[in-house]
Amino acid sequence: MSPVYCVTYVTGLYRGWSPTSVGVKYRGGTLPPSLRYDATGCVRFFYGIGVSVDRVWRQVRLVLVVGRGVSPTGRSGLTAGGTLLACVFFLFLGGCREDVPVASGPVYGCRVVGRYRHDVGAFTQGLVFEGGFLYEGTGGYGYSTVRKVGLTSGTVVQSRKLADEYFGEGIAIVGDRIVQLTWKAGVGFVYDKETFGLVKEFAYAGEGWGLAFDGVRLIMSDGTARLRFLDPETFEEIGGVDVHDDNGPVADLNELEWVEGRIYANVWPTYRAAIIAPATGEVVGWIDLSGLYEPVGFAADEKMPNGIAYDAEKKRLFVTGKLWPSVFEIELEKAE
Numbered sequence: 001m002s003p004v005y006c007v008t009y010v011t012g013l014y015r016g017w018s019p020t021s022v023g024v025k026y027r028g029g030t031l032p033p034s035l036r037y038d039a040t041g042c043v044r045f046f047y048g049i050g051v052s053v054d055r056v057w058r059q060v061r062l063v064l065v066v067g068r069g070v071s072p073t074g075r076s077g078l079t080a081g082g083t084l085l086a087c088v089f090f091l092f093l094g095g096c097r098e099d100v101p102v103a104s105g106p107v108y109g110c111r112v113v114g115r116y117r118h119d120v121g122a123f124t125q126g127l128v129f130e131g132g133f134l135y136e137g138t139g140g141y142g143y144s145t146v147r148k149v150g151l152t153s154g155t156v157v158q159s160r161k162l163a164d165e166y167f168g169e170g171i172a173i174v175g176d177r178i179v180q181l182t183w184k185a186g187v188g189f190v191y192d193k194e195t196f197g198l199v200k201e202f203a204y205a206g207e208g209w210g211l212a213f214d215g216v217r218l219i220m221s222d223g224t225a226r227l228r229f230l231d232p233e234t235f236e237e238i239g240g241v242d243v244h245d246d247n248g249p250v251a252d253l254n255e256l257e258w259v260e261g262r263i264y265a266n267v268w269p270t271y272r273a274a275i276i277a278p279a280t281g282e283v284v285g286w287i288d289l290s291g292l293y294e295p296v297g298f299a300a301d302e303k304m305p306n307g308i309a310y311d312a313e314k315k316r317l318f319v320t321g322k323l324w325p326s327v328f329e330i331e332l333e334k335a336e
């Protein structure tokens with residue numbers, strides 16, 4: 001069969017795993033100009049190199065697409081039934097942003113002092129440590145969970161799946177409850193920490209990204225340079241701070257952690273975490289997390305670290321990433 005050259009739209013394949021639209025251009029066949037594949041869409045075989053336009057992340061990517069399917073009618077080409085086995089390899093990932101320019105504050109390196117197993121199916125969007133366990137919020141439409149994980153075993157000892165329409169984001173522990181944001185739904189969830197039973201829902205404006213608790217207030221990021229403070233009982237907005245360094249606003253603040261009076265924030269999509277003074281929003285330092293782990297085959301904007309948890313009792317700092325196989329315990333080193 002002739003090679004099929006695909007121009008693809010791969011929205012959601014690597015962030016949310018939602019059904020993927022694929023536009024196909026091909027040689028000499030009778031296939032329709034596009035197909036939508038999920039569990040039912042199928043071609044018998046195709047491969048190609050195409051451009052993936054990611055409208056969610058506003059990026060353009062060059063991708064190699066390889067697919068093989070089984071036609072229930074025996075016809076070649078696209079069929080309504082059958083199965084599709086497709087692999088999408090991200091060869092070149094364009095449109096990525098430059099790393100955040102750093103002009104203010106010291107830059108800390110990090111030294112790995114521990115490594116623990118992490119579920120490679122966990123698209124980490126929130127990470128908290130308490131009582132020997134990591135609590136994790138994971139994302140992806142149809143895959144989002146809140147879970148409790150043994151640190152040393154990596155075993156998921158408790159888990160609750162979100163409804164398919166929710167993309168789970170940051171989590172925080174407030175007393176005997178776990179609070180979880182969702183990305184675009186404007187809905188947050190409050191669970192009983194012991195039973196994972198749903199206690200209540202709450203609403204907020206805009207997107208939900210990261211979440212942390214400073215002992216008094218919830219701190220919430222939404223992809224901008226603004227951190228909002230929420231009342232942990234009513235979830236009303238009670239303040240906020242604009243995060244900035246010498247270059248101006250520092251946007252795309254993602255997963256958050258409260259560490260000894262500072263807010264640590266993964267900055268998406270970079271290898272750096274900002275250390276933020278909560279009263280002023282000033283970035284007082286950066287953590288260089290590059291080199292911890294380099295996933296192969298991940299979208300360039302999804303392979304960075306995301307997930308910081310702090311063990312306040314033993315003063316241990318844990319970092320992982322979306323779908324990473326490990327959680328790293330790190331110590332900061334003054335690098336510059």
Ligand SMILES: [Ca+2]
Pocket residue numbers: 126127128211212255256257258307308309
């Ligand atoms: Ca965290």
